[in-house]
Each structure stands twice: as structure tokens, then as C-alpha cells.
Amino acid sequence: MTELSLDLTFLRDLVRRESGIVLESGKDYLVSSRVTPVAHDLGYRGLSDLVRDLRHHPAARTTSRVVEALTTNETLWFRDLEPFAALRRVILPELVRARPARRVRLWSAACSSGQEPYSALMTAFETPDMMGIAVQMLATDLSAAMVERTREGRYSRVEVARGLGRERLMRWFVADGEHWRAGPELTAALSAKVVNLTRPLPVAEQQDVILLRNVLIYFDVETKREVLRRMRRVLAPDGYLMLGATESTVGLDDAWRPVAGLPGVYRPG
Numbered sequence: 001m002t003e004l005s006l007d008l009t010f011l012r013d014l015v016r017r018e019s020g021i022v023l024e025s026g027k028d029y030l031v032s033s034r035v036t037p038v039a040h041d042l043g044y045r046g047l048s049d050l051v052r053d054l055r056h057h058p059a060a061r062t063t064s065r066v067v068e069a070l071t072t073n074e075t076l077w078f079r080d081l082e083p084f085a086a087l088r089r090v091i092l093p094e095l096v097r098a099r100p101a102r103r104v105r106l107w108s109a110a111c112s113s114g115q116e117p118y119s120a121l122m123t124a125f126e127t128p129d130m131m132g133i134a135v136q137m138l139a140t141d142l143s144a145a146m147v148e149r150t151r152e153g154r155y156s157r158v159e160v161a162r163g164l165g166r167e168r169l170m171r172w173f174v175a176d177g178e179h180w181r182a183g184p185e186l187t188a189a190l191s192a193k194v195v196n197l198t199r200p201l202p203v204a205e206q207q208d209v210i211l212l213r214n215v216l217i218y219f220d221v222e223t224k225r226e227v228l229r230r231m232r233r234v235l236a237p238d239g240y241l242m243l244g245a246t247e248s249t250v251g252l253d254d255a256w257r258p259v260a261g262l263p264g265v266y267r268p269g
């Protein structure tokens with residue numbers, strides 16, 4: 001093995017340990033092309049100097065920067081459409097009927113740059129049954145940079161063009177130079193923080209809906225199982241879990257039952 005391939009193996013192992021993200025050796029080019037700029041940014045001459053330092057003095061900040069660089073943050077507004085229709089048609093009206101406290105808590109557990117939690121919030125505000133119901137959105141991600149972007153809620157023209165639509169842009173966002181910023185109704189209902197799904201969850205309140213979309217795909221089977229188990233502990237017994245279009249609990253955790261007619265939606269049971 002060359003020194004470079006040993007370094008890349010070290011980085012792949014580090015990322016798996018810290019985040020659950022599995023990168024096979026075929027992804028070495030990706031690891032190298034994403035971590036080298038981080039190395040330069042942190043003042044190292046290159047990737048091998050950064051790895052040498054991490055081997056001997058694994059500083060938390062350097063580790064986080066490397067792990068963040070290897071996350072995939074692809075997202076868009078109202079991704080896949082169907083889950084948001086399910087929220088409006090079935091899930092939110094159902095929860096409102098079951099909630100005398102008139103409060104609904106939503107958690108976007110891998111929120112990336114915020115398109116998912118803001119899309120769910122717009123959906124909640126646009127759902128007629130939700131009139132007079134307090135909505136709280138918790139938006140979390142492993143990446144501190146993504147959490148910061150979500151909190152800021154500021155998007156370029158290219159980003160808003162990916163699924164937001166002119167009507168919603170005008171209704172829920174305010175112009176900010178060349179960018180658009182989430183309006184006060186959206187930001188007031190959202191709190192954002194860093195949460196690593198592969199560690200014990202610092203989420204105190206029971207959630208009514210958990211959006212856990214397009215993140216399990218990056219984990220190995222054992223990590224998927226453990227994350228799904230953790231979700232059961234923070235989801236209300238009559239709550240809903242929403243997975244991504246290619247994800248499922250089947251064969252991983254039998255404690256979830258799919259909701260008929262709503263692909264990707266599960267309830268504890």
C-alpha cells in the first residue's frame with residue numbers, strides 16, 4: 001500500500017467512526033478532492049500532513065472539518081413532493097385531532113441547508129386544519145456549516161429555483177440583494193442545532209413527526225438499525241417517521257409499521 005492509500009484508508013475509517021458514513025475504497029478520489037482543500041484551509045501543506053497530525057493529535061475541530069467535508073448535502077425544496085402532500089392531507093390533520101394541547105413538533109433530523117425543514121413548515125402553515133396550532137420545527141444536522149445555513153435561511157436564485165415556486169417565494173421569503181431570506185414566520189418557528197444521529201440524542205422533547213430522509217442511505221446496516229432504534233425513543237407513540245424515497249425500515253427494525261397509502265411513512269407499532 002502506498003502512503004497515500006494508507007492516509008485515505010485512515011480518513012475513511014475516521015469518518016465511519018465519527019458519523020456512520022460508509023465510504024468504500026472506490027471513493028478515494030472523492031475523499032482526496034474534498035479533504036485536500038480543508039487541509040490547505042487549516043494551514044497544512046497537504047493531505048498527508050493533516051493525516052499525520054490527526055493520527056497523533058486528533059483535535060476535535062480538525063476532525064469535524066474533515067467529517068463535514070465528506071458529507072453529501074444535496075437537497076431541494078419539497079423534495080419528492082409526495083411526502084409533503086402526505087403531511088398536508090393525512091399526517092398533520094390526524095395529529096391535530098389527537099393533540100388537545102394544540103401544538104405539533106416536527107424534527108428534520110438531517111436538514112442539510114434547510115430546504116427540507118422550511119418546506120415542511122410552509123406545508124404546515126398552508127394546511128387549513130393547522131389554523132391556531134403552534135408549530136415547532138427542530139432542524140438538525142451533523143454539519144455545523146449546514147446548521148448555520150439553515151439558521152440563516154438565506155438562499156441564492158439558483159437554490160430557490162430548485163422547487164420553491166414563485167408564489168411561495170413571494171409569500172414566505174423576503175428579498176435580500178441577490179438572495180432570498182426565509183421570512184419571520186418561518187424563522188420564528190425553527191430552531192437549528194448540530195446533532196450527530198450516531199450518538200445519544202440530545203433531543204429532550206417528544207417529536208410528532210420525524211423527517212429522517214436521505215441520510216440512512218449513507219450508513220451501514222448496524223448504524224441504520226441503531227439510528228432507527230433511537231428514533232423510537234424520541235417519537236411520540238402516535239407520531240410519524242418519514243424516510244427518503246429509497247429508504248425503508250424493512251429488514252432493519254420490525255418495531256415500525258408502514259402507513260398504508262403513504263410510501264416512506266412509518267408509525268411505531
Ligand SMILES: C[S@@+](CC[C@H](N)C(=O)[O-])C[C@H]1O[C@@H](n2cnc3c(N)ncnc32)[C@H](O)[C@@H]1O
Nearest residue numbers: 019071073074075110112142196197213214215
Ligand atoms: C443528502 S442530505 C439530505 C437532506 C434532506 N434530508 C433531504 O432529504 O433533502 C444528507 C444530510 O445528512 C447529514 N448527515 C450525514 N451523517 C449524519 C449523522 N451521522 N448525523 C446527522 N446528520 C448526518 C449530512 O450532513 C447531510 O446534510
